[in-house]
Amino acid sequence: MSTGHRHKPVPLTDGLSEQYWAAARDHRLLIQRCRHCGSYQFYPRLHCTTCFAPDPEWVEASGRGKLHTFSVVERSTNPEFAEDCPYVFAIVELDEGVRLATRIVATPPGRLACDAPVRVVWPEAAVGPPLPVFAVTGDGGRESGDRGTR
Numbered sequence: 001m002s003t004g005h006r007h008k009p010v011p012l013t014d015g016l017s018e019q020y021w022a023a024a025r026d027h028r029l030l031i032q033r034c035r036h037c038g039s040y041q042f043y044p045r046l047h048c049t050t051c052f053a054p055d056p057e058w059v060e061a062s063g064r065g066k067l068h069t070f071s072v073v074e075r076s077t078n079p080e081f082a083e084d085c086p087y088v089f090a091i092v093e094l095d096e097g098v099r100l101a102t103r104i105v106a107t108p109p110g111r112l113a114c115d116a117p118v119r120v121v122w123p124e125a126a127v128g129p130p131l132p133v134f135a136v137t138g139d140g141g142r143e144s145g146d147r148g149t150r
C-alpha cells in the first residue's frame with residue numbers, strides 16, 4: 001500500500017562528506033586535493049589515492065569539464081525516478097582531472113556527444129541539498145543528425 005508522498009533518496013552526510021554538502025548548499029562544487037603531492041580526487045577519502053598521505057584538503061573545483069560518457073535512462077523501475085525519464089546519466093571529467101557521476105540537463109540526449117564541454121549547474125532539490133548536474137556549454141552539443149562524419 002502507499003506510504004504517502006514519496007521523494008528521491010536524500011544524500012547521507014557523514015564526517016567525511018559534511019563539508020562537501022555544506023558547500024553544495026552554497027552552489028560550490030568541492031573536490032579534494034592532496035596537501036603533499038597536489039593530486040585531486042573525488043569522491044572524498046581520508047587519504048590521497050596517489051601517495052597515501054593523510055588528510056587531503058577540500059578545494060573548490062572550477063565546475064568546468066567535459067562529458068566523458070553518458071547513457072540515456074528511458075525507463076526506471078524506481079518510482080521516485082520514473083517521472084524524470086528520459087534523463088541522461090553521465091560521467092563528467094572535471095578540468096582538474098577527476099570524474100564524477102551526474103546528470104546532463106538542458107540538451108536533448110540525441111544532441112550529446114562525448115568530450116562536449118560542460119559546466120556545473122545547481123537545480124534546487126525538493127528535499128535535501130542540491131545535487132550538482134551539468135549542462136553543455138557553447139556549441140558543444142552536436143546538431144541533430146550529425147554523427148561525426150564530414
Ligand SMILES: [Zn+2]
Pocket residue numbers: 034035036037038039048049050051052053
Ligand atoms: Zn598525494
